[in-house]
Every structure is written in C-alpha cells, then in structure tokens.
Amino acid sequence: MEPTMEDKRIKRGITLSEIVQNFEKNLGFKNDIKWSSFIFITLYHVLAVYWCYHYAFPVKWQSLVFALIMYVASGFGITGGAHRLWTHKSYKATLPLKLFLLLCFSSAGQVNEA
Structure with a gap:
C-alpha cells in the first residue's frame, strides 16, 4: 500500500503550524x-500602565478586596453559568442559583454579538 500524502508529511517532520499555513495559503488567506x-x-496597554503608575496605587485595600471578589464572581459566572450550565447543560440548577449565576455573568461584561 502506497503511503498517503499525510504519511509523507508526518515522516518528513512537518509541523502542525506548517500544515495550517499551507492550508491557509491554498485557500487564499x-x-x-x-x-x-x-x-x-x-496604546491601550501603555495607557493602562501609565494609569496604574499614577492613579492606582493610592487605592484603599478595601477596593482591592472588592476587585478580587468581583474577579472571582465574574469568572464563576462565565465558567459555571454561561459555559457549563447554559451552553453545555452539564448540570441542573435551581432558580436562585441561576439568578446568582446570571448576575455574576453579567458583571463580567461579556456580550454575545452572534
């Protein structure tokens, strides 16, 4: 049996990125x-560093704790709510938990523009 084109690529040691680049080139990307x-x-990141240097450091410790809590809550809303519960339906949740996950997810500021 004659080796296929894929077998020849694997034997030659072609990388996955080369395969993707060839595919994109063939499609005219x-x-x-x-x-x-x-x-x-x-510019966004340069201004963020400038802002942190000039304005963020005199912040009260309570603000940092609140930011950490919001970071965890929004991440929980994204992964536990929007992703696992509503996208994959991987578990069932009561109405209070769904509302809590909805609030956590909406605090993340992600939008679906599909």
Missing part, C-alpha cells in the same frame, strides 16, 4: 497586520 488594531491594543 492573507495574514496582513491590522495596524489600527495593533496600535489600539498597544
């Missing part, structure tokens, strides 16, 4: 840099 997005994301 372009991987140009989106400079507006690049500049916006870079």
Whole structure:
C-alpha cells in the first residue's frame, strides 16, 4: 500500500503550524497586520500602565478586596453559568442559583454579538 500524502508529511517532520499555513495559503488567506488594531491594543496597554503608575496605587485595600471578589464572581459566572450550565447543560440548577449565576455573568461584561 502506497503511503498517503499525510504519511509523507508526518515522516518528513512537518509541523502542525506548517500544515495550517499551507492550508491557509491554498485557500487564499492573507495574514496582513491590522495596524489600527495593533496600535489600539498597544496604546491601550501603555495607557493602562501609565494609569496604574499614577492613579492606582493610592487605592484603599478595601477596593482591592472588592476587585478580587468581583474577579472571582465574574469568572464563576462565565465558567459555571454561561459555559457549563447554559451552553453545555452539564448540570441542573435551581432558580436562585441561576439568578446568582446570571448576575455574576453579567458583571463580567461579556456580550454575545452572534
């Protein structure tokens, strides 16, 4: 039996990224840099570092505790609520728990634009 094209690629040691790049090239994908997005994301992080340096450090410790609680709660709302409960239906929840997960998820600020 003659080896297939996939067998030849595996024997040659081609990587997965090379396979994906060849596939994208065959379909005519372009991987140009989106400079507006690049500049916006870079500027966003530079301004965040500037803001932290000048304004964030005199914050009260209670604010940091509240931020940590909100971080955990929103993560729980995303993973436990939107992902596991409503997307995969991997468990059943009572109405109070569903409402709590809804509040936690909405505090995350994620939107579905599908």
